[in-house]
Every structure is written in structure tokens, then in C-alpha cells.
Amino acid sequence: DMKVTQMPRYLIKRMGENVLLECGQDMSHETMYWYRQDPGLGLQLIYISYDVDSNSEGDIPKGYRVSRKKREHFSLILDSAKTNQTSVYFCASSLSLTGNTEVFFGKGTRLTVV
Amino acid sequence: GDSVTQTEGQVTVSESKSLIINCTYSATSIGYPNLFWYVRYPGEGLQLLLKVITAGQKGSSRGFEATYNKEATSFHLQKASVQESDSAVYYCALTGGNNKLTFGQGTVLSVIP
Numbered sequence: 318d319m320k321v322t323q324m325p326r327y328l329i330k331r332m333g334e335n336v337l338l339e340c341g342q343d344m345s346h347e348t349m350y351w352y353r354q355d356p357g358l359g360l361q362l363i364y365i366s367y368d369v370d371s372n373s374e375g376d377i378p379k380g381y382r383v384s385r386k387k388r389e390h391f392s393l394i395l396d397s398a399k400t401n402q403t404s405v406y407f408c409a410s411s412l413s414l415t416g417n418t419e420v421f422f423g424k425g426t427r428l429t430v431v
Numbered sequence: 432g433d434s435v436t437q438t439e440g441q442v443t444v445s446e447s448k449s450l451i452i453n454c455t456y457s458a459t460s461i462g463y464p465n466l467f468w469y470v471r472y473p474g475e476g477l478q479l480l481l482k483v484i485t486a487g488q489k490g491s492s493r494g495f496e497a498t499y500n501k502e503a504t505s506f507h508l509q510k511a512s513v514q515e516s517d518s519a520v521y522y523c524a525l526t527g528g529n530n531k532l533t534f535g536q537g538t539v540l541s542v543i544p
Contacts, residue, residue: 321476359435359522359534360477375531407476416526417465417484422476 340408460528
């Protein structure tokens, strides 16, 4: 079963706390992504990972970092969360970074920073 | 840079009626873009609905269609007769020369039974 799994699905954190969002995929995909979506905006790319320990900033990386130590697992870390990081975060994966490859998405994590 | 515009944030249609969701794009790389429609059903992640990588071609899936119109830079999503189960959020997207997906803001489709 091809799946991208995100944990947790819902999270409430206080401003200044550290946040860890976890993502796993069971398809042995090389490429993984983290996006966020805010009301009225499309999904915005935070980070992209081409493989283990091979990560690259996306369009909005400020305030985030990532870790990929295993091909099937990709974490998003917020050091000292801010209220403007309240959003829905989507993890995704694809077989490779080619332009017409299907991207598979997780169900999202709704993060609220208070 | 590349961009995708969906003009309707929300669309409400009665069951069995026709649907069109508008999408226009701007792409900077020669020979591109590849065009996609993704859909997110309630409680689920985004999933690919259809894609078209050649200008002038039409893609179709689950009764939905979209034609890659390079002259109009459009990729509108259409369905002749919607069902209540089509209620979801629809995202138009493209990949350009950098091979990264650029999304529109999404259109919430509500189908009234």
C-alpha cells in the first residue's frame, strides 16, 4: 500500500517551544518534501530532500530545518515556534525529481502556535 | 518565477450539473510546463487527479477533463455531471524547468444533493 504517513495530525504548541513533525513513506522514494498551506494560498515549499542527508531549501525555509537520516523518514523541526507558523503542514514524496512524476502526499498536520 | 492562478476560492454546484474550475498559469522555462490537477478529499492528503505534459492534449480521470491550452495559458478543469462525492478541494499545479511543483491556492467544491 503506497502511503505517506504524518505524525501527529494535530498539535498545539506555545510560542517559543520546539516542534517536531514526523513523516514516513513506504515507497522507497528518493525525493521528499515539506509544504505548508495557509488560507487563500497554495501549498508553499519549505524544504526538499533528494535523499539521505541531501536537503535543499525551498521557497520559505526561514524558521525551519529538516532531517533525513533514513530514506523513508523526513522530519521538519521548528526551533522556537512562532505564532505565524500556525498552519497546515504537508509532507510528500516522489520517486525522483522529474517534472512529470506523481507526488504522493500525507494527510497533513495542523499546527497551532499560541 | 512560475505561478498558478485559480480565480474561484469556492464553487457550489447542484448534483448532476456541470462544473468548470478555472486555472491559468505563467511559466518561465522554455518547453514547459507540465500541468496537473490534484484533489484533496475531506480528511485525506492531496492525490493526483490528472496530468498533461504536452500542449494541446487533454487529460481525463473519474469523469473530469482538462485541456492544456498553451495559447491561453489555461488548464481549466471540467466535469459534465458532478456528484456529491466530488466535494473536495481542487488544486491546479505545474512543474517548470526547476522540476518543482507550484500550486494554485485551491478551489473548494461543494456539491449540493
